[in-house]
Amino acid sequence: MSLWVGFSDGLDRVLAWADGHLVGRSGRPEGGRRAALCLLAPTLLLLGVFGVAPIVSTVLLSLFDLRYGNGAFAGLGNYQEALQSSAFWNSVRVTAWYLVGVVPTTIGLGFVVAWGLMHVTRGRTLFRTLYFLPYITSAYAAALVWRALLNPQGGLANGLLEWIGLPTQQWLLEPRGLLHVVTGGAVAADMGPSLALCCVMAFDIWHGLGFTVVILLAGLSAIPQELEDAARIDGAGVLQVIRHVTLPLLTPTLYFLLLIGTISGFQAFNSFYALTQSGGNTLGTTENLVIYLFANFYDNGRWGYGAAIATLLLVAIIALALVQARFARRWVHYS
Amino acid sequence: MLTRSFIGLSLLGGLIAGCNPTPSSSGDFQPLSTDQVVFWDRQTTETAQLLQRITDEFNDSQEGLPVRIETTGNYGEIYRKVMASIQARQLPAMAVSYESMTAQYAASGAVVPLDGFVSAASGGLSPEELADFFPAVLESNYYSDYDGQLLSFPFSKSVLMLYANHRVLRLAGIEAPPRTWEEFLQQCRTIREKTGKPAYAISVDCSTISGMIFSMGGELVVDGVFQYDQPAARQAFGLLETLMEEELAYQIQARTFDDEVAFARDDVAFTIRTSAGSANMAVAMGGKNDDWSMNPLPQQNLDRPATILFGPNITIFKTGAEQERVAWAFTRHFTSVPVMTEWALATGYLPIRKSVADDPRMQAYWDAWPSNKVPYDCLVFAKTEPNLRGWQEIRSLVEKAESAVLAGLKSAEEATKELQVEAQATLARAQQ
C-alpha cells in the first residue's frame, strides 16, 4: 500500500515538473507541439512502424509487376490492368452491394435492440450479453455453424422452408440473384446481390450487431431523460419522440457507426472466406475486393497486382470517408 | 515537424520492410534455428504423434542436427508463412507443399534442387531404389519451368477413388459398383428410380475433374496446349450436366465433407473422393465392412485405365549445407520402405514404393478388407496434374466452369469452350 502511495507521489512530482515546462505564464499549455510530442511519441512510433509502414511498402510493391517473386518495375501498369479487368469491377460491385446491405441494416437493427434495452428494467444484463455473443465468437467457428444450418441438404434453413411449403434453396451455393429467387424468375438472375452474397451479409449483420448495440447504448444513455419526458408530456407518441428527440441527438453516434461500418465493410474477409472460400463456387458473386486481392496475391502469386488492388481499396475508403464527412455537416447535430 | 517526423519514420520502416520486392537468388537465407532442422508440417493429433515417433527414431539414428517438427496450420497457412518468411529471409529447413507452391518458392530462389542429393554416391538413391518408386509419384516433382530439376520429394500421396455405398446399391438391386462411365450413369438412374433420391454427391474440385478427364481417355495439357475443348473434357462436363438435369446428383458446399456425411446416412450411393479419406469414412460407416467399398474411378476404356494422383511433397530450402543435408537424410528415411509401410498403414496415405508389397504387414492389411488394396493397385496407372506456372490460377477457372455447369447457368459445350480460351490465355500470361 505504501509502495503504491510512494509511486503515486513520485509520478505526481514528475508530471508536475513536466507540466512546468509545458505551461506558460498564462496558465495555458504552451507550444502545443512539444507537449503533444511527448504524449504522442509512443503511439506514433508503434503506428508508424506497424501501421503506416506496411501501407508504404504495399504501395511500393504495387509499382512492380511481380509474378511468383520476380518482376520488373511496371509503373502504373498494375493499376491499368485492374481498372480494365471485369473481374475487378465485379469485386467492386460485390463490395458495393455488401456495404449497402450490411451497414444500414446493422445500424437499424442495432437501434431497435438498443432502444428496447433502454426501456426494459429486468434482464438487461442477460439480454446485453446474449446480443453481444456473436461478436465475441471467432468468425471461423461461427461460420461453421452457419454453414451447417444453411446446408442445402438437411440444414435447418431448408427444413423450415419445406415445413412452410416453399421450395428449398441452395443458399451459399446459389449464384443467382436474391430478387430472381424471391420473385421466381421475374427478375434477371444477375441483377442485384446473389443469394449466396445475401447469406454472407446476414452472417455479418448477426456478427456485428453486438458491437453496434454497445455503441448505441452508450449514445442513447447520454441523452438526458428530461428531454424525452418533456416531449411525452407535450403529448408526443413513442415514434414521434424517437423521430424528433432521440434520433437528432443520436446523430453523432450514428455518424460514427456509419464511418466505422463502412471502413470495416470494405475490408470484410473472414466471413466471406469461411463461408464461401474464394468465391469460385458462386461464380464470383461472393468475390469482394479483399477476396479478389487475396486470390491474386496468394493463389496466383501476383504480388504487384494484389498490392495495386489494396492501394485502390485504400483510396476508395479514404474517398468515401471524406464524402461522408462532408455530408455529415448537414445531418449531424452537435449539442 | 511532428507530422513530418511521423511520415519520415513510417517511410523508413516501410523501406526496411519492403525493400526487397524482387528478392535476389541464392545464399542469403537464414535457417530458423541453428541447432535444429525445422520441418513445417500440417499433421495434428494422432498422425502428428506418429510423425513425431518416426522423427525421434531418425534423430536417434544419426549424428547430425536433430529434426524438429512444427505444426503450423493447414497447407494454405503454411504457404503464407513460407512466403512471408522468404521476404524476411529466414526459413525452416523444409516444409510440406503442393507443386504450385514449390514453383512459387523456387521463383523466389529459395528452393534446393534435389538432383544432387539423389545421385550422390553416399546418402543418395541408387537406380534400383529410384525405380522402386511408382513413376507418377516422382514425376510431378520435376519442374519443366525450371529445366526439369527435382525440386520436391513426395510426402503423402493418395488417388481419387469411387466410394460406393452397398446398402443403397442393394436397395436398388445393383450387384456391383460401376466399372465404366456408362455403367455409372445407368446405375445412377436406377438408384434414382428405386430410391427416389439422387445417387451422387458432387464436391466441386479441379482435381476431380482432372481425374475424370484422365479416366475418359484424355489429357490435360499436351506440349503447352490445354485440352479442355477435346472430347474427354467435353464428356466430363457433359456427364455433370446430365447428372444435374436428370436430378441424379447434387452439389455440396465448398470444401466441406457433406458428401461423406450424406454417404454415411445412405442419402447417396456414390461419392468421388481421395483415398486418404477412407479412415474418416470408416468411422462414419461403422468400420471397414461390406456395406461400402473403394473402387477405381469408372473408366472409358478398361484396357487403358487412368486416374489421378495427388498429395503434398516436401520442399527443402536453402538454409545452409548442414541443414540441407540432414533435411534430405530425413526425407530419404521417411520414404524408405519400412517407414513408408508404417505411415501408410496408420494413416491411409499410399505407400509410394513398389516393394512395400513384399512386407507381410502390408499383405495382412490388404487381406483384412478388399478395398484396402485397391488404391495401391491404381498407382500403376495414376497420372498427375501439370506443375506449370499459372496452374493454380487455372484450377480456379476450372472450378468456376464446373460450378456454372452444375448451377445450370452454362451448358457443358459453352463452359468447356470458354475454359479452353481462358486457360490458354492465363498460361500465356503466367509464362511471360
Add this chain to the structure above:
Amino acid sequence: MKRALAYMVLTLGALLVIYPFIWMVGTAFKTLPESMGGSLSPLPQTWQWGNLSATLQAAPFGRYFFNSMVVGITVGLCVVLTSLLAGYAFARFSFRGRGVLFGLVLATMMVPFEITFIPNFVVITRLGWYNSYAALIVPWCANAFGIFLVRQAFLSLPEAYYDAAVLDGCGPLRFLRHIGASMVKPTLVTVFLFAFLGSYNALLWPLVVTSDPSMGVVQVGLASFVLDSGVRLNLLMCASAFVIVPSILLFLVTQRYFETGALGSGLKE
C-alpha cells in the same frame, strides 16, 4: 404496454441471435457421426460428456489459454495507455498538421490485414522477435480506433473542467492523471474490451509469428481440429464453446460502463 412490446421484440431477437450458439453447444456433445449428420435437432440424443476431456487433450489448451490471456490483457492495457495519451493530445493540443496526422492515424485502419501482415512479419523477424511474446503483443499496442474513441470523449468534456484545472494551477499532464483519466474511464473500459477481443480472437497473426507449441494461442488450438481428411466438428464446437468463456466473463465485468454516457454526448470535429 410499451414495456411488454420491448420485451417481446428483445426476446424474439435474442432467440434468433443465439440459436447458432445453442446449436454449437449441442453439437459439442454429440458423437462425430451425429454432429455431421445434419439432423434438425440441435441437441444430442445422448450427451457425450466425454467430449470435454477429449477436446482438452487434443491440444495443449492450458498453455494456449495462458498465452492468450497474457497477450490479451497486456495488449488491452497498452492500448488503453496509448489511446489515452494520444486521444488527449489530439483533443486538447493544437499544433500544425494535427488534422493530417490524425488522418494518417485513421488510415492505419483502412488497409486489409491479409496484406499488411507481411511487412510486419519482416520487421518482427529482423528484430529477432519470432516465437516470442513481443511479436504477439507489440504490433497491437497502438490502435486507431481506441484513439478515435478517447479523443471523442475528451472533446465532449465541458470546457469548464479544463478551466477549473488551470485556475487551480494544474498543468495538462497532472490534469490528465488526476481528473481527465477518470472522467473518461467508461471509454477506457470500452477500449480495453475491444482491444482484448481483437487480440484474443486473432488467428492469422499468431499463426504466422509463432510455431513453437509453447507459444500458441487458443485460436491455433481450434485449428487443430481441422484435419486433412475431415473436420472433427463435435470437438471443434466443444473447443469453440469454452474458448468464448473468458470473453463473456470480461464482457460481464465491463458492460455496466457502457451506459454511463461512456462516449460523451457528441462527436466534435
